[in-house]
Amino acid sequence: EAGQPLVTVSQNRTLTLTADLPMKYASVLGSVQSANLRTPSDNRTYTFEELNGKVLAYGKSAGTGSFLVPITLQIDNTGNFISGSFVEVYLKTLTNAEALTVPVSSLLEEQGSYFVWVQVTPELFEKREVSAGKTDGVQMEIVNGLRADERIVTRGAMLIKLAQATGTLDAHSGHVH
Structure with a gap:
C-alpha cells in the first residue's frame, strides 16, 4: 500500500535496557554500581565493564498500572544483543558484608540442590x-557447606559428573600403583 514503510533503519551500536523491579528493591536502586547481563540465546553472561555499561536513570515511583520501579541502563552492543529482545539482568550494589562466592561454572544443580567438587587430596x-x-x-554466594580455605573444581565440574554417571571414571584415576 502506498505510504507504508518498507524498511526501518536503526543503529544498534549502543543499546538502552530498561528493567522493571519489584517495589522491595526501590531503596537500593540508587546504589546500583554495575550489572551483569545474561543472554538466553547463547547462555553467556556479560559484565558491565566489558560492555562499557552505565546506569542512566532509575525510577523513584512505580509505573502507572503496575507495582514495578524501572532502572535504565546503557551498553555498547558487541553484536550479541538484538534490540527488543530479552536478557537476564543481575544488578550489583556495594556492600560491607563479606560473602564466600564461587564461579557459577563450579556448581552442579541436581533436582534443586547444588553441589561442588571439593579437593580432599591432590588426587x-x-x-x-x-x-x-x-x-x-x-x-554464586555459598551460604553453607564450604569453607573459604577449601579448594574446589571451578571448570569441568560437569565432565566429572558425566564421567561418574557413565562409570568411565576409574576409582584410581590420577595416580598409579
Missing part, C-alpha cells in the same frame, strides 16, 4: 552439597 575429589545464596550471573 581425590569429594562431591559436596552446598547452600547457594545470591548470584550476579558470574559468581
Whole structure:
C-alpha cells in the first residue's frame, strides 16, 4: 500500500535496557554500581565493564498500572544483543558484608540442590552439597557447606559428573600403583 514503510533503519551500536523491579528493591536502586547481563540465546553472561555499561536513570515511583520501579541502563552492543529482545539482568550494589562466592561454572544443580567438587587430596575429589545464596550471573554466594580455605573444581565440574554417571571414571584415576 502506498505510504507504508518498507524498511526501518536503526543503529544498534549502543543499546538502552530498561528493567522493571519489584517495589522491595526501590531503596537500593540508587546504589546500583554495575550489572551483569545474561543472554538466553547463547547462555553467556556479560559484565558491565566489558560492555562499557552505565546506569542512566532509575525510577523513584512505580509505573502507572503496575507495582514495578524501572532502572535504565546503557551498553555498547558487541553484536550479541538484538534490540527488543530479552536478557537476564543481575544488578550489583556495594556492600560491607563479606560473602564466600564461587564461579557459577563450579556448581552442579541436581533436582534443586547444588553441589561442588571439593579437593580432599591432590588426587581425590569429594562431591559436596552446598547452600547457594545470591548470584550476579558470574559468581554464586555459598551460604553453607564450604569453607573459604577449601579448594574446589571451578571448570569441568560437569565432565566429572558425566564421567561418574557413565562409570568411565576409574576409582584410581590420577595416580598409579
